[in-house]
Amino acid sequence: MTVQSVTVLGAGSWGTTFAKVLADAGRDVTMWARRPEVAAEIREEHTNNGYLPGVVLPGRVTATDDAALALDGAQAVVLAVPSQSLRANLTAWRSLLPREAILVSLAKGVELGTLKRMSEVIGEIAGVRSDDVVVVSGPNLAKEIARQQPAAAVFACADHDKAVAVQQASFNSYFRPYTNTDVVGCELGGACKNVIALSCGMAAGLGFGANTMATLITRGLAETARLGSKLGADPLTFAGLAGVGDLVATCASPLSRNRTFGELLGRGETVAMAQQAVGGQVAEGVMSCQSIRELARGVGVDMPITDAMFRVCHEGMNPARVGAELLGRQQKHEWS
Ligand SMILES: NC(=O)c1ccc[n+]([C@@H]2O[C@H](COP(=O)([O-])OP(=O)(O)OC[C@H]3O[C@@H](n4cnc5c(N)ncnc54)[C@H](O)[C@@H]3O)[C@@H](O)[C@H]2O)c1
Numbered sequence: 639m640t641v642q643s644v645t646v647l648g649a650g651s652w653g654t655t656f657a658k659v660l661a662d663a664g665r666d667v668t669m670w671a672r673r674p675e676v677a678a679e680i681r682e683e684h685t686n687n688g689y690l691p692g693v694v695l696p697g698r699v700t701a702t703d704d705a706a707l708a709l710d711g712a713q714a715v716v717l718a719v720p721s722q723s724l725r726a727n728l729t730a731w732r733s734l735l736p737r738e739a740i741l742v743s744l745a746k747g748v749e750l751g752t753l754k755r756m757s758e759v760i761g762e763i764a765g766v767r768s769d770d771v772v773v774v775s776g777p778n779l780a781k782e783i784a785r786q787q788p789a790a791a792v793f794a795c796a797d798h799d800k801a802v803a804v805q806q807a808s809f810n811s812y813f814r815p816y817t818n819t820d821v822v823g824c825e826l827g828g829a830c831k832n833v834i835a836l837s838c839g840m841a842a843g844l845g846f847g848a849n850t851m852a853t854l855i856t857r858g859l860a861e862t863a864r865l866g867s868k869l870g871a872d873p874l875t876f877a878g879l880a881g882v883g884d885l886v887a888t889c890a891s892p893l894s895r896n897r898t899f900g901e902l903l904g905r906g907e908t909v910a911m912a913q914q915a916v917g918g919q920v921a922e923g924v925m926s927c928q929s930i931r932e933l934a935r936g937v938g939v940d941m942p943i944t945d946a947m948f949r950v951c952h953e954g955m956n957p958a959r960v961g962a963e964l965l966g967r968q969q970k971h972e973w974s
């Protein structure tokens with residue numbers, strides 16, 4: 639299975655960066671951008687300065703705002719829109735998807751209401767098996783990769799040949815993809831780390847240091863692994879790139895929108911003010927703390943940090959008070 643012609647649906651930070659990764663691996667890439675002016679900028683200037691200022695895109699990347707045109711002849715279709723808009727976007731694109739195309743998901747989130755992982759949403763809308771979708775996850779801050787800083791990722795799919803086909807299509811001198819068959823674990827790792835990054839940002843905004851960060855990262859990983867194990871993930875996945883790898887990068891980096899969002903809340907800003915400050919870009923954890931909390935409650939898994947982020951983001955609770963409550967919970971064994 640060789641993939642030469644790829645369509646990327648979504649021209650934000652990660653969609654544009656992933657298009658560059660594919661083109662730098664020798665693939666022909668057509669992007670779909672929601673706004674015609676963004677499509678024109680990519681096509682004519684080879685830039686997308688609204689998302690990736692100063693980055694020049696390879697000549698192999700072109701763009702259109704016409705989804706039918708973008709999808710014509712695609713051997714792989716990369717879905718690069720935010721989690722909560724994936725269902726609506728994919729519903730509009732469903733009839734345009736080439737029959738044999740490999741579907742690839744970049745989104746990191748759990749859908750509100752249905753509590754589905756992104757591959758499950760894609761499976762339902764596109765009429766394919768959800769674990770046949772290739773899920774991309776890992777420590778992949780778009781702005782670093784767009785500057786060709788070395789990074790690795792996981793490409794998870796039950797169909798190993800499909801994962802390998804997309805792996806080969808995106809392997810280049812600065813981007814090293816690994817395959818995995820644990821779709822559930824890779825998706826949950828990616829969705830949960832956004833929520834934990836909110837908490838790390840919040841702790842930084844409150845003035846706390848490395849011990850607090852390390853505690854949140856480690857206990858965040860513990861609650862993610864608890865949920866994952868309950869839902870059928872391989873616990874080893876959480877020790878890998880889609881688990882601790884992504885968690886560390888997102889929780890530590892000022893480039894992370896989730897961490898930045900949390901830091902603003904920790905400094906006393908409201909959710910609306912923080913939303914404005916991240917420039918309309920999506921901090922997925924703000925929505926995912928709600929859906930992941932519901933998912934966990936449904937299967938009887940305790941996720942105290944996620945619960946705390948829900949109370950701050952959706953119930954207006956004060957971050958300092960939530961932090962004190964987290965610390966003051968009933969004492970317990972580390973692994974209970
Ligand atoms: N940015 C990163 O570093 C990064 C890395 C890995 C994964 N991801 C994940 O990839 C997904 C996309 O992230 P991104 O960084 O490209 O997001 P972004 O906010 O930078 O861009 C989103 C893109 O989707 C388009 N879009 C279409 N319908 C939309 C709608 N209804 N609402 C909002 N935008 C809509 C926007 O126009 C834009 O082109 C997210 O799930 C994110 O968690 C992001």
Ligand SMILES: O=P(O)(O)OC[C@H](O)CO
Nearest residue numbers: 776777778779894895896
């Ligand atoms: O900027 P964030 O917080 O959406 O995180 C980006 C990536 O998911 C990091 O792997």
